[in-house]
Amino acid sequence: MLRRSVSVLSSKSFEYAAVTKKRRIKSWQLHEYGGIDELQLGSIRLPVIRDPNEVLVQVNAASVNPIDLLMIGGYGRNLFQIQRNFENELPLTVGRDFAGTIIAKGHKVRDGMKVGDEVYGFIPLHKQGTFSEVILANACHVLPIPKQLSSIESTSLVYATMTAWSALFIFGNLVSKQTDGLRVLILGCSGGVGTAAVQLLKSQDCVVFGTCSSDAVSLVYNLGADCVFDYTSPDFHKNVELEGRYHIILDAAQIGYQNIPKSWKYDTYITLNSPLLKSTDSYGLMAGLAYSASDLLDANLRAYKDSSCVKWGFFIPSTRGFEFVDDLISKEKIKPVIHKTFGFGKLQDAFKTVSEGHLRGKVVIDFSIDNDCNE
Template sequence: MYLKMHLLSRQAYRGLFFSQGSIAPCLRRGRSLIRSSLCRNISFSCQRCTVMTSWIIDRYGRNDVLRFTNNMIFPIIHFPNEVIIKVHAASLNPIDVNMRNGYGAAALNMKRDPLKLKSAGSEFPLTLGRDVSGVIMECGLNVSYFKPGDEVWAAIPPWKQGTISEFVVASGNEVSHKPKSLSHIEAASLPYVGLTAWSALNQIGGLNQDNCSGKRILIFGASGGVGTFAIQLMKAWGGHVTAVCSQDASSLVKKLGADDVIDYKSGDVAEQLKRLPLFDFILDNVGGSTEKWSPDFLKKWSGATYVTLVTPFLLNMDRLGVADGMLQTGLTIGSKAVKHLCKGIHYRWAFFTPSGRSLDEIAELVDSGKIHPVIEQVFSFSEVPKAFLKLEEGRARGKTVINVINKI
């Protein structure tokens, strides 16, 4: 045993002893693979255990940096709480286009495995894509909530390898059982935007199914991925929703439950909002000048809250370095929070927060018919660059999904 362990690389050792399921008996030594008899007898295609197909980037830049490879090293379980998921579908979010361009690299590198960064000399090759719906192939030894074969969904944090790939590794606590009523394509459209909206409205904003009834909620950027989810969540919890979007998205947001719709392109939004009662809550998915004037439409001194998803957090670290960037971020959020508090309102930033537990709650809302996926377009795995271009054009009406299991 001692000799065996000595021969195996550290990775191979971890892969063997931290995992249970179909791939565990495959001991990796660098890129080569020793297959056990169990492995040869199972249905999973172990011929492809060493490498897999993925879309990767080897540098930051425009869309031509996206590269298809069928030679990406197969992911391995490094910690006993991890699972390997066979990806059936993934979806894209603005962060994928931004990360392709290099956004957030300083902060994200800080969270990446320092050993891997050191041995590779950089964070590349990087796989983008945060959302996954797929099937558990392999579980770490401490994973008891899932077993191989379970259909799951998850949003993988941006410092980890992404989901535009045949397989992806996730921590068990980032994963949840997929809603039974959804196909993989439908399920892949929800985790990242759902968890972001959940973080903004529930964890940061304090809204929940018991206190939302009758509350007036204003949502900017209502027609995009986060907006279409947020409308439905607020309606499920009994809120009154005013959605701000382009005129051509008006029927979509009404169908999702919006009570009032404001077309931001047909005149001054502030003028249109003056005709409505004040709000208890604003979710800002747009940022920029909206942040300056919209908090004036909140009820003062009543606990009303403005939450924005558009923050300079990662940008500050890219521009100023990690230490100065964090300092600048702290000063900015602190001064804005105090300024708004003096006016009688709460000012907050919200971020995507990976959470299998929150996804469990979202799955219940989905299976009870209260939240529906809003999919604008589905691309096949071979069309990933086209999907990025689509996202980059903006004007999203829901989500852009990648059918990963269909390679054509």
């Protein structure tokens, strides 16, 4: 039914609004915050293009990110509501990246982007997400799928690599630094963001160190890491210390600057687990912002004694950043690492896999599979 609808819409491009009320698609939605069981697969109306810069995309694949798991529980709802202009937050579709086919476009979308094009991209955190058969995306967050990759491989790279880029290039200021020989330690280098960060840094000629469990060491070395520390080793803390001072420590494992040994030396510690969204959820907007600012100030007062600093890293929906990342992906300097693929009907199982942790790359949803997961 959906594919017949798509063929009609494709031929009419933007002139589809009159028939949207009769078109319905499948979408995973939350009607209240809670656990994974709150995700419900239902039928909704086909989205309508209201912004002339948007494209309508039939989704072929999307990946599951830790932020999706957090948002199911209501994470970030207070700050995201400001960006949503206080529109109804529920029902909510999560999912941040996608690969698929353009089936309609707004009249301001560039001529080079056509109906029928295979594309991949991302959706900002405050927007309705990608676990839906058809989605709306801003054209500036969409690019053609790299020729050497499938939809599943493409979507596995988007959000994780953009998160790594945001943390390192924006918050770590690699945009303006000499990266050749820069020493970077990645905590949790075998997960989605970690594997992306290893490859991103090696493409810039950095010296890359990483931490992971013993069963992932060979994987990370194969991605190009210069030195990998097995955190199950009894000498783990000492081995990290003996390598000397790091220009950057990227915490992709939610360890926390306060929990690493004081003997580890670094210039900048970047955490992807800031208290900002959690604090505004718990204490309200103003009190949460004040609490978070106090936490960051306290962290830097402590780090200052060792000529260090602590920064929060966030995903930034940057068009230039995505173009930079896309160029590296197209040149095969960043390759997909996929932990497991599930069918569209098994989204809850995919979330459970992500919640269990110890991933080796990304968990991806294949929309062409409705029932069983690929083993």
